[in-house]
Amino acid sequence: MSKFSDQVGLTACTQHYRIDSDRVDAFRNAIESNCKKIPPTYVTIFRDGEFELLDKLKIPLNQILHAEQEYEYIEDLILNENYTVQTVFVKCVEKKGKSGRMAFLTFESRINLNEKTVLISKSHMVFREKS
């Protein structure tokens, strides 16, 4: 396994998302939400930067566990607005256990509207090297 910690700071291409009502309705239906607002976890859709970074780190999606997710809401998301998302590989702890090497990786995404951050998302992942 290459050393992931050497690649902390790796940044994904800026992603662009428009929040349209059809997609919000589909998400709301999928999570059986009765809330009229945009669901707090809707921004899980904005994960293309994470997928790009996992690909760059050569980590297959089916070999990671999503351990923890944090959202900090600075401003409400607004329908029909265009957001940009910048995702960075911000932290890595690598350990050698009995069953092989493990890596704990953190990706931080800043969701911006008109160049102002309105939401911060942190995804904590665990990767186990196949022995």
Added chain:
Amino acid sequence: MNLVEGSLIEFRKIATLSREKLKAYSVASGDPNLIHLDDNEAKKVGLPGVIAHGMLIASYTSERALQFLEEFMNDDWKLSKFTTRFKSMTAPEDTISVGGSIKSVNADEIEIELKAQNQDFEIKVLAKALFKIKD
């Protein structure tokens, strides 16, 4: 309900899962991971079969947080932080209920702790929701 530290937030059934619901969530969320859709792909990585998306259970948990917000707090309050820890895998036919307690209460901040569990009381997600007075 009194908004005081330690007050219990009743468990409520949020949903019973199904493979159709996992597929709908994969499409709606844009999650391409086949371990949620295809038993063979799931078995290739040592799973017994497809498992539910952690973020789907987190979304159910956030729904309970919003219910709490709507029922016990006025429009001056908003969800400020939501954190989830994924504790165990969720089978595609599990029924998920969510409840918990109030962790802390201040003049401009209330934090609650929530657990999402299945029909056998296995904890799937632990979450914290922090509510603050709007600016």
